[in-house]
Amino acid sequence: MRATTPKTPLHQGIRDAAPFILVVSPFALVFGVIATEAGLSIAETLLFSIAVIAGAAQFTTLQLLTENAPAVIALLSGLAVNLRMAMYSASLTPHLGAAPLWQRALVAYLTVDQSYACSVAAFERNPGWSLRERTTYFFATCIPVIPMWYLMTLLGALIGESIPESAALDFAVPITFLAIIAPMMRTPAHLAAALVASLSALALTWVPFNLGLIIAASLGMITGAQAELMLTKRGLFQ
Amino acid sequence: MIERPELWYVIAGLAAGSFLLRFTFLGLVGDRPLPEWLLRHLRYTAVAVLPALIAPMIIWPAATGGSFDLPRGLAALVTLAAGLWLRNILISITAGAATLYLALYILG
Numbered sequence: 001m002r003a004t005t006p007k008t009p010l011h012q013g014i015r016d017a018a019p020f021i022l023v024v025s026p027f028a029l030v031f032g033v034i035a036t037e038a039g040l041s042i043a044e045t046l047l048f049s050i051a052v053i054a055g056a057a058q059f060t061t062l063q064l065l066t067e068n069a070p071a072v073i074a075l076l077s078g079l080a081v082n083l084r085m086a087m088y089s090a091s092l093t094p095h096l097g098a099a100p101l102w103q104r105a106l107v108a109y110l111t112v113d114q115s116y117a118c119s120v121a122a123f124e125r126n127p128g129w130s131l132r133e134r135t136t137y138f139f140a141t142c143i144p145v146i147p148m149w150y151l152m153t154l155l156g157a158l159i160g161e162s163i164p165e166s167a168a169l170d171f172a173v174p175i176t177f178l179a180i181i182a183p184m185m186r187t188p189a190h191l192a193a194a195l196v197a198s199l200s201a202l203a204l205t206w207v208p209f210n211l212g213l214i215i216a217a218s219l220g221m222i223t224g225a226q227a228e229l230m231l232t233k234r235g236l237f238q
Numbered sequence: 239m240i241e242r243p244e245l246w247y248v249i250a251g252l253a254a255g256s257f258l259l260r261f262t263f264l265g266l267v268g269d270r271p272l273p274e275w276l277l278r279h280l281r282y283t284a285v286a287v288l289p290a291l292i293a294p295m296i297i298w299p300a301a302t303g304g305s306f307d308l309p310r311g312l313a314a315l316v317t318l319a320a321g322l323w324l325r326n327i328l329i330s331i332t333a334g335a336a337t338l339y340l341a342l343y344i345l346g
Contacts, residue, residue, distance in 0.1 A: 023327055039240055044249070051253035056284070060291055061252055067300075071244045077291070078248075079255045083283040089263035090272055097264060108261035170301040171310050171338055174292040175317045179330035181288050182321020190285045197286040198293035205294055213290050220286025225278040 009133045012122065013140025020114040020145050025152045027055045030172045032156020033163060034059070038066045042157040049153035053112055053146065056180070057081040059173050069210040077213055088116040092138075095123045099135050107138060112149075115141040189231060193224030309341030 007015070028049065035045040040062075052058055061078035065071070088111050096107055118141040123134055163169060185191045197220025204212030231237035263272075296314045298304045317334030324330065 026328070026331070040245070044245065048249050051249055052256055054256055056288060057252060057256065060287070061248060063291065063295070065240045065245065065248065071248050075248050075251045075255070077287070078252045079259065080283065081287050081291075082252075082256045082259050083280060083287075085256060085259045086262060087277070087280050089260050090277075093264050101265070104264050105261060108257060108264055111260040111264075168301065168310075168338060168342060170299065171313060172335075174295045174310075174314060175331055175334040175338070177288050177292045178296075178314055178317040179321050179327045179334065181285060182318055182330060183325040183327065184285050185322060190282065193282040194285045194289040198289040201290035201293045202297060205298075213287075216290035217283070217287040220290060221279045221282045224282030224286065225275070228278055228281070 009122075009129065009137035010140045013118065013137040014143050016118045016122065017114055017141035018144045020118075021148050024055075024114065024145050024148055027176060028149045028152035029156040030169075030176060031055060031058055031062075032153040032158075033160040033169060034156075034173065035062055035153075036157045036160030037163075037169065038062055040157075042154070045157040046150065046154050050150055052078075053109070053149055054082050054085070055149075056177070059177070063173060064210055064213075067210065073210045073214070077210070080214065080217060085111055091120060092116065095119070095134050096131075096138065098131050103135055107135070110139070110142045110146060112142075112145065114145045187228070187231070187237060189224045189227035189237065192227040193220040196220045196223040309338055309345055312341050313338035 031049065032045055035048060035058075036042065040048070048058060048062075057078040060081045061074045064074035064077055069077075089108065092107065092111065096104065099107070115138060119134075119138045122137055123129065126133075129137070181194065185194065197216050200216035200219045201212060204216055206212070207215065228237055296310065297306060299307050299310050301307070302310070313334045316337040317330050320333040321327070321330040
């Protein structure tokens with residue numbers, strides 16, 4: 001028996017991202033179901049997932065369209081949810097910025113929570129990796145996750161109409177989001193941002209065109225940033 | 239009912255906009271650093287937008303015509319508590335769904 005050879009970036013990437021199948025699949029499945037319940041055709045639902053690959057933004061936009069919000073508001077709110085992708089992009093740049101343009105474009109399309117989180121962690125663990133090894137690893141993390149996103153959306157869309165109303169699927173969105181948000185409450189600043197944003201949203205439902213959401217989210221972001229400044233000044237922020 | 243072609247415009251806009259958000263820095267800005275005040279606000283986008291979106295859905299669910307619903311309220315509370323405590327997405331969703339169905343069954 002030989003000692004185990006070091007795993008290639010390709011194998012590592014697939015292995016590191018594999019557990020996320022468990023997170024991504026139910027989320028995509030629920031999106032498929034909810035979208036068809038909202039009246040989207042199977043093709044529209046699948047196209048939505050392929051074009052956007054961002055669960056939270058897709059749910060947000062779909063929810064607002066279902067509530068008859070103006071298209072511009074639905075679009076802006078979805079993009080606001082995806083603002084974090086700009087942060088991911090910024091933080092990947094030092095590692096992948098030297099890749100050819102077509103590869104950077106493909107990386108951009110495939111930047112999701114899972115591929116980003118795995119890659120940044122792996123790049124920090126392996127500072128000696130060449131650019132080629134880094135891009136290989138990034139694309140490898142997408143192999144288990146992204147096709148599953150498409151497939152499970154399609155499956156959800158196909159079974160959507162056979163699910164009875166008593167299944168109370170209307171509540172799948174808030175429950176899924178709550179489960180995603182709760183572990184993000186890493187600091188008092190995050191908690192303050194979430195509290196101010198949700199209370200403001202409740203207080204601002206009277207604002208026309210669903211603009212209350214955008215105002216509430218902005219208030220939450222300002223609260224988080226200010227709380228972080230205050231905590232940092234007192235040496236309490238890690 | 240969601241109107242067409244508005245739906246298609248929104249999907250196209252969201253796809254293009256999301257791609258640009260993902261591409262801007264990697265493709266155009268390069269590795270120049272972003273101003274700290276901007277990063278500080280960006281750090282809180284997800285934890286602000288998502289709670290603001292779901293808070294009204296939890297307190298005034300559309301399925302009950304917008305009046306508070308105890309089973310749904312309980313399910314939200316359990317999901318949040320499980321998430322804060324265990325920090326595991328799948329367990330929290332399962333706990334929330336179990337609470338919802340149990341409460342709907344018991345409370346009708």
